[in-house]
Amino acid sequence: MKANYGYMDGSGEYYITIDTDPCNDCADHPCVSACPVGMFEIIVDDYDDEVAAIKEENRKKVKYDCAPCKPVTDRPPLPCVKACPADAITHSW
Amino acid sequence: MITAGIDLGAKFVKVLFLKDDEVLARTQERAGFEPAEAAKRAFAAALSESGLTENDLDAICATGAGRQVSPFTRESITEVGAAARGTTYLHPSVRTVIDVGGEEGRAVKCGDTGKVEDFAVNEQCAAGAGSFTETIARALEVPLEEFGKLSLKSTKTIPMNAQCAVFAESEVVSLMHAKTPKEDISRAVHDAIASRIISMVRRVGISNEVALIGGVAYNPGFVDALERGMETKVVVPEHPEYVGALGAALTARERSK
Amino acid sequence: MAEDKKEFWRWKEYNWHDDTKDWKSAETITAGVDVGSVSSQAVIMLDGELYAYSNMRTGSDSPDSARKAMDWALEGTGLTLEGIHFIVGTGYGRVNVPFSNRAITEIACHARGGNMMYGNTVRTILDMGGQDCKAILCDERGKVSNFLMNDKCAAGTGRGMEVFADLLAVPIEEVGELSLDVEEEPPPVSSTCVVFAKSEATSLLRDGWSKKRVLAAYCSAMALRVVGLLERIGVEKDFAITGGIAKNSGVVIRLERQLGLKALQSKYDTQIAGALGAALFAKTLVEKKRKQAV
DSSP, rough: EEEEEEEEETTEEEEEEEEEHHHTOSSSSSHHHHHHTEEEOOOTTTTSSEEEEEOHHHTTTHHHTHHHHHSSSSOOOOOOHHHHTTOOEEEEO | OOOEEEESSSSEEEEEEEETEEEEEEEEEEEEEEHHHHHHHHHHHHHHHTTOOOGGSSEEEESSTTGGGGOOOOOOOOOHHHHHHHHHHHHHOOEEEEEOSSSEOOOOOOOOTTTTEEEEEEEGGGSSHHHHHHHHHHTTTHHHHHHHHHHHHOOOOOOOOOOSHHHHHHHHHHHHHTTTHHHHHHHHHHHHHHHHHHHHHHHHHHOOSEEEGGGGGOOOHHHHHHHHHHSSSSESSSSSHHHHHHHHHHHHHHHHO | OSSOOOOOOOOOOOEOOTTTTTTTGSOOEEEEEESSEEEEEEEEETTTTTEEEEEOOOOOHHHHHHHHHHHHHHTTTTTOOOOSSEEEESSGGGGTTTTSEEEEEEEEEHHHHHHHHHOOOOOEEEEESSSSSEEEEEEETSSSEEEEOOOSSTTHHHHHHHHHHHHHTTHHHHHHHHHHHHHSSOOSSSOOOOHHHHHHHHHHTTOOOOOOHHHHHHHHHHHHHHHHHHHOOOOOOEEEEGGGGOOOHHHHHHHHHHHHHHOOOOOSSSHHHHHHHHHHHHHHHHHHHHHOOO
């Protein structure tokens, strides 16, 4: 399952997509500690898969919460994307 | 040399006439549905305020979202460029300019001559602009000027869950029903919008000298929330809503040299 | 002014049950309660068939709203809460349904409910609720394969439409039809943001536009907005719309036009999809429990 966390508003589209199939196969979930804001958590989803998700309190403000990792210039690779061994995390913006 | 800057913003059109270091006129008109017409009215008002005629003006430059429809000139500069130029002219040591208007917010990092090095913009969403506070003030039936000052009386930080201005309106109505003091609601609202603006500022970097321009700079509650959030002093120039027009007038002068 | 302000956004609440069915002869009685931020629904099923439901406005207290919706669905049936074998709570207030046996997200419940309401050929479900909008891709069993939600922004939600109904003083139920009664389709309102769209509409009215025309421009903007959301997950046939906005023909017809795709029709009330899915999950869960007990 592709789980898209985030939103779309007048200013743009801000989604973090987690592909839960490869994510479910990962035991360590290094994304959780990689995120400097601590946006990731491990949940048991509706289909009993143990997967990473974006915390409820961050979902409506990912544009702002992710801002420190997205400076306008000299943008390094995103820590969450880099940490994921399954290539299961993508950002829409 | 006498030059004019016209700032065609989303809500107001501002006109400023500049001669050397002296401002000869500052006028504004509600933009409404036809910004070009509003610009003509503001321009005519500036002529009468300064006692000048159109022939006295050596150059005109437009800025703002509606700069393409400016009836007077093809010369134009981006809002970001005008904000940086106008601010560094007034406060030469400023390197970070925050510009918050009714419908948009901008953060600009600039060099010593007002050259833009980096910028981030929030537009098309009321959550990151002056409209957010206006909407809530209206819902609480408090005049906007008072709403900002109210926030300074509060010492309590309460979180706001809603990000959208429309949803926030319902949230503050619930807070009111729960007998939350208006000053605490005001502070929550100003903290919320400031945190969104600050995250944008962080993307370009916060320098030692930060200035706030645009109409929202008149709101002391917002300035306070910004200063607390960034842990730094924020300079507010005189006539903060005319800084863009000033930047355009300066650009007109420089380009015609 | 002493006169009461008319609330044009306020829609009617209702309940229903099937008189031809008798719960006493049912083997499995399950229920789903969907506590949304604006409306709450309760659905009661007898052996996987719809028996009764209610649709109400959510109050300030989630547990209380859940209880009221449930009581109203039970009304006139002679059935009591204790007589229900398994209850699943869903929606925004799902963790606050005190009498439920399990909570499941509204995404999974909508897919499951949509699968029953529209048949198992449905692959894309768009749910336009009071304060959110969900786009879901699902398989033939109603399992979610891709989803996104937008509950941050009022554009594309029932709330946005309520703001317009109020601004134009048009009862919310009449918005759709009125918006279709225009000679020529106007360009959509250009602002996505409801706050900005509202001031744009005010200017249009001042400029001499009729209410119908402004509504048409807003319904069209709303459809455009939702198409944007759907494009993110990629629309697959068959396509269905659930939630309150599914009842607004002005948005649905424009959405179909923009997508070049017809939405499936259902004999069920579009607003109960989440609660229906929850009741279906409840059936699976209670059967699983019984098997384990044997």
